[in-house]
Amino acid sequence: MMDMRRIRDNPEEIQALLAKKGVVVDLTRIIDQDQERRRLLTDMEQLKAERNRVSLEVAHKKKAGENADALVEEMRGVGDRISGFEARLREVDAALQEEMMAIPNPPLKDVPDGATAEDNVEVRRWGMVPTFSFEPKPHWELGEALGVLDFERARKIAGARFTVFAGVGAEMARALVNFMLDHNRRRGYTEMAPPYLANRESLVGTGQLPKFADDVFRVVPHEYYLIPTAEVPLTNLHRDEILNEKDLPIRYTGYTASFRAEAGAAGRDTRGIIRQHQFDKVELVQFTKPEDSADALSAMVEDAEDVLEQLGLPYRTVLLCGGDMGFTQEKTFDLEVWMPSYGRYVEISSVSLFGDFQARRARIRYRRETSKKTELVHTLNGSALAIGRTFAAILENFQEAQGRVVVPAVLQPYLDGRTRLG
RNA sequence: GGAGGGGUAGCGUAAUUGGUAACGCAGCGGUCUUGAAAACCGCCGCCCUAAAAAGGCUUGCAGGUUCGAGUCCUGUCCCCUCCGCCA
Structure with a gap:
């Protein structure tokens, strides 16, 4: 959620930034609602002040054995007026809240213009794109032939967009998880193993709800949701907390399964394991002071890049244009x-800065040592990395003519020294 | 799932018949001291405000009764103990 004051002070600037995300909003109504809300609030607080004052007087009189009926009678009317204000305030508040929840996080000024992924800006390219002296196979064919991926049986168990990792395949998926967690831990992240189900409040905190309810699986009849990413539990670790400045930055890494309904993606990436309802991911989450978040973003990108470099997978890094960004991100x-x-290159990690957008929704603050004031933290997160897509990239990039696959050196210790699949 | 007990500031505890949240510890600042400790004084929940004053809010959460609710009523969440079930 955005800072209302920011909207109040610079509506034109906000509107221009939101336009980068392809969002057109009329902020004048929100500004009017906010004004109305604050007017009601001050009026009501004045009445409450009167009530508090007179009630105390009633108490004193009664204690002194005097009659206070007149005051009580007078306050009865004040009480009714307060109730009226409260009711109206609730309405205005709810309406304003709903509007505010629906406004995306405006991108930072240095986010490039553009409408689609075509307009993203490549900032770095690493590794050699492999050339093959034979016809390379896609990972779904390699995986089935090697017996490490079983789509048929996954369909029987659950349905489309699920995969069974079989035998050595399961071992390698687990090796990837362990390798990445160890890697991230060595780079200063604390490992956390959170719940895979989260309540509504948590998903509102990180921004998946209320707007994107169609993208997540809800566990009926309970009010639980399957987490679409470890970002949800890891960020909500500190929901409704006031952190100590000296504890920042806080860095977490965690492995979880992730579940996505992908309601709008029917027909895309239907083959293989690129787009699944359930996938594994090792995530990075960070809480920083506002002035540190920009540097933290760069460092987090490098942390994720290093995972790919350790594995020897060729990649490129792109800065997303406004139109390709999500609802909650500012870069x-x-x-x-x-x-x-x-x-072509396929997304395997997304590293984002959220500014105070999530922190405001989730009420994650810290206390400045100097001013003793509470301020919202900045949150960041990134994948390091998506396990399934890494798995697919290894099969495809490291395949040999006979259909065997070379295991990256850094994974071999996690696989009893195994050098090849097949 | 059932029965009972319990949620008050970081922690531990108070609060006459309903009368407007108190105390200790910890923490922060200060006095004193060569330094430290002790002692003493002050601060020590949140919001609103550029900030302060003033004001409002705050006893898990949401409602209700009342001039006034930590206290009474309803709903709900969480924790503990026991029973049941269970990896």
Whole structure:
């Protein structure tokens, strides 16, 4: 959620920034609502002040054995007026809240203009795109032939867009998780293993709800949601908390499964394991002071990039243009791994800065040592990395003519020294 | 799931028949001291405000009764103990 004061002070600037995300909003109504809200609030508080004062007087009189009926009678009317204000305030508040919840986080000024992924700006490219002396196979064919991916049986168990990692495949998926967690831990992140189900409040906090209810799985009849990313539980670790300045930055890494309904993506990436209802991911989450968040973003991008470099996978890093960004982000870098079957780079990590947008929704603050004031923290997160897509990239990039696959050196210790699949 | 007990500031505890949240510890600042400790004084929940004053809010959460609710009523969440079930 945005800072209302920011909207009040610079509506034109906000509107221009939101336009970068392709969002057109009329802020004048919100500004009017906010004005109305604050007017009601001050009027009501004045009445409450009167009530508090007179009630105390009643108490004194009664204690002294005097009659206070006149005052009580007078306050009865005040009480009714307060109730009236409260009711109206509730309405205005709810309406304003709903509007505010629906406004995306405006991108930072240095986010490039553009409408689609075509307009993203490549900032870095690493590694050699492999060339093959034979016809390379897509990962779904390699995986089935090697017996490490079983789509058929996953369909029987759950349905489309699910995969069974079988045998050595399961081992390698787990090796990837362990490798990434160890990697991130060595770079200063504390490992956390959170719940995979979260309540409504948590999803509102990170921004998935109320607007994107169609994208997440809800566990009926309970008010639980399957987490669409570890960002939800890891960020909500500190919801409704006031952190100590000296504890910042706080850095977490965690492995979880992630669940996405992908309601709008029917027909895209239907083959293979690129787009699944359930996938594994190792996530990075960070809480920083506002002045530190920009540097933290760059560092987090490097942390994720290093995972790919350790694995030897060719990738490029792009700065997303406004039109390709999500609802909650104010700046996002995507890491895209080379995927031979696609003949292009495919997103394997997304590293984002959220400013105080999530912190305001989730009430995550810290106390400044100097001023003793509470301020909202900045939150960031990024994948390091998506396990399924990494798995697919390894199969495709490191395949050999006979259909065998070379295991990256850094994974071999996690696989009893195994050098190849197949 | 059932029965009972309990949620008050970071922690531990108070609060006459309903009368407007108190105390200790910890923490912060200060006095004193060569330094430290002790002692003493002050601060020590949140919001609103550029800030302060003033004001409002705050006893898990949401409602209700009342001039006034930590206290009474309803709903709900969480924790503890026991029973049941269970990886």
